[in-house]
Amino acid sequence: MSNENVYIALDNKKTVEIDKDIYIKDIAKVRANNPGLQKKIEDLRIYKSKRKENWDYISADEIIQKIEEKYKDININMLGASEVLMEIKSLEDKTGLLQFLKVLAICIILFLGAAIAIINFHEDVNMQMSLEKIYYTVSGEKKDKPLIMTIPYSIGMGVGVAIFFSRVISKSERRRKEPGPMEIELFLYNKDMEQCILNELSNNEDKK
Incomplete structure (x- = not known):
């Protein structure tokens, strides 16, 4: 076992349940030439989650220290992230009805919010007058609320938003696999x- 090289690639984030033992294999990928040593390191308990929902983190130094306390004469090479952010949360109820109600509530909120934003925008720019002027320019006839302009405009706006935020209708398979603007914003x-939570936890740890 002397001078064995062990490579450990840490995950950036891990979601764990309340009051649960966490092993190295849960938060990292371990590679070693010795399969027996690799299995022992993977099964090494590194952390026990708190008994209430919270955030915490495990640093690479803590992992190295735990391994060296147990196994001597090995070379530990840390790869990837230098810290693992731990999101400690209770097990969610994933019943179909609850999930459906959550999705329904979010859809209603997003729909109402988008509708109010569109209404306010059109009021600010006076879109009704703009459509009336376009209709007059094309037809030479003055008409209040020309439906021949407002109906296609409303349909086109809805279709345009759907195309912009969705890749489903694209003919390209590569295009369909690309994330949409909303997915990118949520990811960022x-x-x-x-990263902000991790920095705060690290700063609080340094002050102790």
Whole structure:
């Protein structure tokens, strides 16, 4: 076992249940030439989650220290992230009815929010007058609320938004697999939030 090289690639984030033992294999990928040693390191308990929902983190130094306490004369090579952010949360109820109600509530909120935003935008720019002027320019006839303009405009706006935020109707398989603008924004938001939480936890640890 002397001078064995062990490579450990840490995950960036791990979601764990309350009051649960966490092993190295749960938060990292371990590689070693010795399969027996690799299995022992993977099964090494590294952390026990708290008894209430919270955020915590495990640093690469803690993992190295735990391994060296148990196994001597090995070379530990840490890859990937230097810290693992731990999201401690209770097990969610994933029943079909509850999930459906959550999705329904979110859809209603998003629909109402988008509708209000569109209404306010059209009021600000006076879109009704713009459509009336376009109708007058094309037909030479003045008409209030020309439906021949407003109906296609409303349909086109809805179809345009659906095309912009969705890749489903694209003929290209590569295009359909690309994330949409909303998915990218959510990904960046989660990444920034997790980095901010990790920085706060690390700073609080340094002050102790």
